[in-house]
Amino acid sequence: MNRSELIAVLRFGDSAFPSGGFAFSSGLEGAVRDGFVTREHDVLAFAAEAVVNRWHTMDRVLLRAAWTDPVHADRLAEASNIMSTLREASRRSGAALLSTFASLGSADAVAYRADVLSGRNPGHLPVAQAVCYRGQGLDLDSVDAMSGWQVLSGIASAALRLGVIGHLGSQRVMDGTGPVLASTLELVPDIEPSSFTAFADIAAQRRGDGIRLFAS
DSSP: OOHHHHHHHHHHHSTTSOOSOTTOOTTHHHHHHTTSOOSHHHHHHHHHHHIIIIIIIIIHHHHHHHHHOHHHHHHHHHHHOOSHHHHHHHHHHHHHHHHHHHHTTOHHHHHHHHHHHTTSSOOOHHHHHHHHHHHTTOOHHHHHHHHHHHHHHHHHHHHHHTTSSOHHHHHHHHHHHHHHHHHHHTSOOOSSOOOOOHHHHHHHHOOOSSOOSSOO
16 A cells, blocks of 8 residues: 555545444444443444444445445345345445545546436445445555444444443544454455344334434
8 A cells, every 4th residue: 555545545534534424323322222232341342243243244245346346236235234224324325425425526436326316226335435445546455444444433433422432432442343353354255245233233223212313
């Protein structure tokens, strides 16, 4: 990775970059409301499971498939996301990311966003990541790591906004889950997507019990 690529990774991986994930908690809000996630250690375990049992086996697989064939990967993502709340969250996040890069003048994002707006493709987040970041000249391994990091930082940020942890606690969660991500990145992902995060899936799907801060 040269310096320009490193700067791009830092920029796009920053929580301040409008990547579309700010409105989603990956099911954490429901778990907090149900009293199952109440402290820092719980958040750490929740984030680690999200990386190992969903990102690595689902989103990472789809991102890599989309690197060469985004249309096929998008349709596979639509079929593989069986939880309606998480499926919609993935589509909305992907649409937001494509919109951001289209506004920045990315030709790849403009073209794929047109297909999503027309209804030809669903525009799931891992596919949008592949289209947008590949169009910026980043390599797959860098995007792989950035995608996993955004899962961790998104959950830590959601826990902070929900009041479960403070700013220092958020950094301890990131510090504690960083090695989990690093070791997961060393693994070779499967060819077909799958996931088993039943606890988070149920928490995300139960959304009709009052006002919520997050869409998932």
